[in-house]
Amino acid sequence: MGDGGAPETGGSGGLPSRIPGSDGYNCDPPSGEEPVLTLTPVATDLNYPVLVTHAPNDDRLFIVQLDGKVKILQGETVKTEPFLDLGDKVQIGGGGGDERGLLGLAFAPDYAESGLLYVHYSAGGALEPDHERGDTIIEEYRVSADPDRVDPASARVVFSYPQPANNHNGGSINFGLDGYLYIGLGDGGGGGDPNGNGQNVETPLGAILRIDPRQDGDSPYRIPAGNLFDEVDNAAPEIWDMGLRNPFRWNFDACTGDMYIGDVGQGAFEEIDIELALDGRRNYGWNVMEGFSCYGAEECDKTGLTLPVLDYPSEGSGASVTGGAVYRGSKIPALRGAYFYADYVKNRVWSVIFDRTEQKVTNPVSYTQDLNLSSPVAIQNGPDGELYFVSISAGTVYRLDPA
Ligand SMILES: [Ca+2]
Structure with missing residues (x-):
């Protein structure tokens, strides 16, 4: 990164009031009547798409595929050549509970100058013997002279960590208001957190991490x-x-900089956790608790644990929450501030409003009937703050539109 880079924390002065690179978002309050909604396909025939995101103040939409490819949607066209192809660096899950693959992408806040971006994936064979297959990898790349192609030779592993199982690898990575990179990692997998990683402060598993990904001498990243x-x-x-x-x-x-987390439950409850901007250092309870309930017990010690803002029952048939995004677009003013989330297994979509003063959610709405969607694996903002829904099974990215 160039001069400046991530600002220092510890003081309120100097921090931006909104996430850098979101100039196209509409942060006005909601207004008007809510129209009937629909999902418009904007990219189809994709191979296991799992995420879309954008670079700061950049009108392209980047489509992340589990198979290690990142594709560019510009206007109405998905470019044939991928922006990035991680090839056999990625261990790809093939269903059956194997959740490995390319799982996350984030662009540096100063991407326009530095050209730096970060990916989160499961290590494949090409990374042996430096890494075991399936290890969590956070890797830095730099865009090439062609703005639609990453320079593969720029690869630099920033962070890695062994994964005891092929599931619960986390996924999303994002830069916060403070300019640091936040990384979601699962509990290491298995069922019920057999190794107790959720409540073990010594392991980065079962946690949201926060690092400055810039190299510092021999250290591949810095601790803010x-x-x-x-x-x-x-x-x-x-x-x-x-x-x-x-x-x-x-x-x-x-x-706002607030963090909205979807935390996939075990077998009883799925949950959403929301924390105000830069208000972390929380213990969200797993595996003492699942949602608002004690896990595997009638009673448990809730001291020091942060409860979710909502949970919903898994209802026996399987469930997996997909933490989504807050609508900040201009096409549907009535939805501004509404947080959309989904269930990947049950094919359901809901929204709520987070009341920042009361720290609770209000106005729950179900859109499942209106938005017929299979396997929603991500709900993300585009560069204009509009919402994009990703169906892994349909191989399609949709935009939320007025019907
Ligand atoms: Ca929890």
Whole structure:
């Protein structure tokens, strides 16, 4: 990165009021009547799409595929040549509960100058023997002279960590108001967190991490002040929040900096956690609790645990929450501020409003009947703050539109 880079934390002065690069978002309050909604396909015939995102103040939409490819949607066209192809660097899950693959992408806040971007994936064979297959990899790349192509030779592993199982690898990575990179990691997998990683402060598993991904001499990244270890002995220095089971999909609200986390439950409850901007160092409870309930027990010690803002029952047939995003577009003014989330297994879509003063959610709405969607694996903002829904099974990216 160039001069400046990530601002120092610890003071309120100097921090931006919204996530850098979101100039196209509309942060006005909601207004008007809500129209009937529909999902318009904007990219089809994709191979296991799992995410879309954008670079700061850049009108292209980047489509992340589980198979290691990142494609560009510009206007109405998906460019044939991928922006990035991780090839056999990625271990790809093939269903059956194997959740590995390319899972996350984030662009540096100063991408326009630095050209730096970061990917989150499961290590494949090409990374042996430096990494085991399936290890969590956070890797830095730089765009080439062609703005539609990454320079593969620019690869630099920033962070890696062994994964004991092929599921619960987390996924989303995003830059916050403070310019630091936040990384969601699952509890290491298996069922019920057999190794107790959620409540183990010494492991970065089962946590949201917060790092400065810039290299510092021999250290591939830096630890900012303000993480959990500032107040908890022995905590892994990367941890921002702990006690999560699998924060696969989560986002910042660009207009507030608040963090909206979908945490996939075990077998009883799926949950959404929301924290105000830069208000981390929380323990979200897993595996002492699942949603608002004690996990595997009638009673449990809830001291020091942060409860979710909502949960919903898994109802026996399987469920998996997809943490979504806050609508900040201009096409549907009535929806501004509404947080959309989904269930990947049950094919359901809902919205709520987060009341920042009361720290609770209001106005629950179900859109399942209106938005017929299979396997929603991500709900993300585009560069204009509009919402894009990704169906992995349909191989399609949709935009939320007035019908
Ligand atoms: Ca929890």
